Amino acid sequence: MPSYSFVLNGEKVTVEAPPDMPLLWVLRDLLHVTGPKYGCGVGVCRACTSHLDGEEIQPCVVKVKDCADRKVTTIEGLADGDTLHPVQQAWLDCDVSQCGFCQPGQIMAAVALLKRTPHPTDADIDGIENVCRCGTYARIREAINKAATKITP
Numbered sequence: 001m002p003s004y005s006f007v008l009n010g011e012k013v014t015v016e017a018p019p020d021m022p023l024l025w026v027l028r029d030l031l032h033v034t035g036p037k038y039g040c041g042v043g044v045c046r047a048c049t050s051h052l053d054g055e056e057i058q059p060c061v062v063k064v065k066d067c068a069d070r071k072v073t074t075i076e077g078l079a080d081g082d083t084l085h086p087v088q089q090a091w092l093d094c095d096v097s098q099c100g101f102c103q104p105g106q107i108m109a110a111v112a113l114l115k116r117t118p119h120p121t122d123a124d125i126d127g128i129e130n131v132c133r134c135g136t137y138a139r140i141r142e143a144i145n146k147a148a149t150k151i152t153p
């Protein structure tokens with residue numbers, strides 16, 4: 001079986017996996033990273049949203065072979081030690097989470113949005129396609145707006 005190396009949340013990892021294995025299963029089953037959640041398996045619900053080389057991806061539809069020698073970041077890699085990323089802190093401050101299942105993906109999508117658009121409009125925020133079955137979209141918007149004031153481009 002082939003092996004693939006990549007940087008995961010700042011640490012180099014190597015896994016043996018079939019080349020077409022979705023990154024989500026590599027993360028969850030082989031590397032025991034549980035932040036990205038399985039929701040739909042086709043990149044629609046976006047509960048698994050993570051970053052590849054700083055860009056938003058859905059690891060349920062990205063093959064591990066496409067991650068070789070690249071940087072993968074999951075929700076576990078956002079904080080700087082004990083200091084939460086501003087988006088994570090805003091999520092807590094705004095009491096966004098209800099069930100919490102989709103929140104890692106929501107946060108990763110928000111971080112990607114703020115990287116692309118440091119001062120997003122409500123329309124920009126509404127463009128995030130992650131599904132929240134609890135319907136906390138108003139608090140998600142509030143948290144993203146709060147985090148935007150803390151992040152300098």
